[in-house]
Amino acid sequence: MTTFTNPASARPAVAARRDGIRDALDVAPALLVYGVTLGVLIGSTVTGDGAGLLGAPLIYAGSAQLTATTMFQQGAGLVAIVGSVVAVNARLMVYGAALAPRFAGQPRWFRLAGVHFIIDQTYLAALRRPDHRGREFREYWLAVGFAVMAVWSAGVGLGVLIGPRLPDLPHLSLAGVALFIAMLVRRVQDAAGKAAAAVAAAVGPLSAAAMPGIGVLAGTAAGIVAGTIVGKFVGEFTGKKRRR
Amino acid sequence: MNGLTYVLLTAGVSWLLRLTFVVLISGDRLPARITAALDHTAPAVLAALISVGTVTSIQHDSGAVRLAVLACLLGVAAVARRRPSVALSVGIALAAVLTIDLLLVR
Numbered sequence: 001m002t003t004f005t006n007p008a009s010a011r012p013a014v015a016a017r018r019d020g021i022r023d024a025l026d027v028a029p030a031l032l033v034y035g036v037t038l039g040v041l042i043g044s045t046v047t048g049d050g051a052g053l054l055g056a057p058l059i060y061a062g063s064a065q066l067t068a069t070t071m072f073q074q075g076a077g078l079v080a081i082v083g084s085v086v087a088v089n090a091r092l093m094v095y096g097a098a099l100a101p102r103f104a105g106q107p108r109w110f111r112l113a114g115v116h117f118i119i120d121q122t123y124l125a126a127l128r129r130p131d132h133r134g135r136e137f138r139e140y141w142l143a144v145g146f147a148v149m150a151v152w153s154a155g156v157g158l159g160v161l162i163g164p165r166l167p168d169l170p171h172l173s174l175a176g177v178a179l180f181i182a183m184l185v186r187r188v189q190d191a192a193g194k195a196a197a198a199v200a201a202a203v204g205p206l207s208a209a210a211m212p213g214i215g216v217l218a219g220t221a222a223g224i225v226a227g228t229i230v231g232k233f234v235g236e237f238t239g240k241k242r243r244r
Numbered sequence: 245m246n247g248l249t250y251v252l253l254t255a256g257v258s259w260l261l262r263l264t265f266v267v268l269i270s271g272d273r274l275p276a277r278i279t280a281a282l283d284h285t286a287p288a289v290l291a292a293l294i295s296v297g298t299v300t301s302i303q304h305d306s307g308a309v310r311l312a313v314l315a316c317l318l319g320v321a322a323v324a325r326r327r328p329s330v331a332l333s334v335g336i337a338l339a340a341v342l343t344i345d346l347l348l349v350r
Contacts, residue, residue, distance in 0.1 A: 200288040220285065227284030
């Protein structure tokens with residue numbers, strides 16, 4: 001039996017897939033460095049290289065894997081490890097809520113499996129492509145998700161392999177920070193965004209000092225509140241000006 | 245608990261967190277006020293990741309190294325504003341890391 005594919009309907013899907021690969025390539029150099037960093041750190045722990053390599057695609061969240069690895073090495077119990085992973089990864093729930101409209105109406109297999117690709121980089125990349133909906137979003141998301149995961153896993157694997165041969169580089173994680181700076185600069189445009197970023201940047205380290213592991217989540221929550229308040233204030237102010 | 249068990253456990257918890265507002269509690273039924281607030285997630289989470297990552301990285305360093313790291317990150321931000329390229333930003337940071345760790349820290 002011959003199956004015919006309508007070229008017109010296939011075109012947007014192909015374009016969406018291309019966008020996904022393009023977005024993955026955009027973050028690939030930085031992600032590779034971040035992955036290598038994590039691989040080097042994991043390679044120096046007692047958890048074993050196999051667990052570290054398997055964790056890259058399975059956990060697919062660098063900060064959570066690093067937190068769990070460190071706690072496991074320190075002899076922490078099951079509840080402590082799970083609690084810390086929840087605290088570090090809670091932002092993924094926020095990303096899920098923001099992406100939920102695009103996952104709505106998708107096949108069940110995609111909703112169950114596709115959520116695995118939700119990380120900082122893929123979420124932020126998808127925000128830049130608001131036009132991808134339905135099948136296009138599915139094609140885009142699978143392309144960017146698999147490509148980013150391949151780069152990430154390769155980076156961690158490389159880090160585990162070359163870690164023992166590298167000189168001591170205690171500030172290697174700054175490459176990951178630089179990646180986030182480059183992504184932030186593109187997004188801080190209006191007063192609400194600036195307020196969200198400023199408050200999150202201040203609250204994050206203060207919360208981490210009080211309770212390690214919750215810094216990013218607490219900073220994010222405070223930033224969202226600040227952005228909402230400033231956005232509302234600016235909106236009301238410009239609305240009043242227009243009415244005058 | 246061995247290494248594999250903790251990896252599978254962490255993977256399972258992470259998947260459930262990702263699933264929460266997509267499958268378990270439908271995020272598209274969230275009130276409009278909450279959906280609007282989510283617009284600020286990206287700058288907030290990025291700024292928090294940057295500040296927490298920076299502070300964690302320099303907390304055991306001397307004053308000179310801290311200054312060098314902060315100068316490097318300010319430089320990255322300044323370049324990113326003029327030319328928003330992730331690869332360029334990471335390249336600058338890597339050059340700075342090698343300089344700081346191989347020349348300053350030793």
